[in-house]
Amino acid sequence: MEENSRRKFLQQAGMATLASVTPLAAEPERTKELFIHHVFFYLKNKNNAQDEAKLVEGLKKLSKVPTIQFAHIGTPAATSRDVIVKDYAISWMCFFKNIIEEEIYQTDPIHLEFIENYSHLWERVVVYDSLGPKKIS
The missing domain is CATH 1.20.5 (Single alpha-helices involved in coiled-coils or other helix-helix interfaces)
Structure with a gap:
């Protein structure tokens, strides 16, 4: 026994x-799909060039998180159609191999430090997360 x-x-x-x-x-299944994390930042001080520059500085530091495959920092484009939303200040889009890599990013010290050091700049954040198609081999 x-x-x-x-x-x-x-x-x-x-x-x-x-x-x-x-x-x-x-x-x-959680390892197979590309994960896209797209964040739109609305600054407390709208149209404040110094605050925008400071946020971009922080996002550049944030792009060093090892699980990020590709990162893009953007501003609203000069396009004009009814369906286009341009009321945000800065957008942050990053690609991860899968959702697990994005979950690791969420708790990475660089990400947590970014929130601590730069969250005073924004009044609102909108996030769109999406999964890419399954890999085709």
Whole structure:
């Protein structure tokens, strides 16, 4: 009886270790789709060039988060159609390999420091997250 309990314990410990070492293997569907994170910042001081420059400075630092594959900092384009929204100051769009990489980004110290050091600049943030198509091989 004791040998059976020991064997069961070792099997369970091995499975727990495997799951903690390879969390991506436990959730294969979450690793397959490109993840796009698009953020629109609305500054407290609208049209304030210094605040815009400060936010862009922070976003450039934020782009150093290792899980980001590509990052883009933008401002509203000079286009004019009824469906175009141009009331934001700065947009931030970044691409991740998958949702797990984006979740890691959310708790990365660089991201947390960005929020702490620059959130006083904005009154509102709007986020659009989307999944890309499954990879075609």
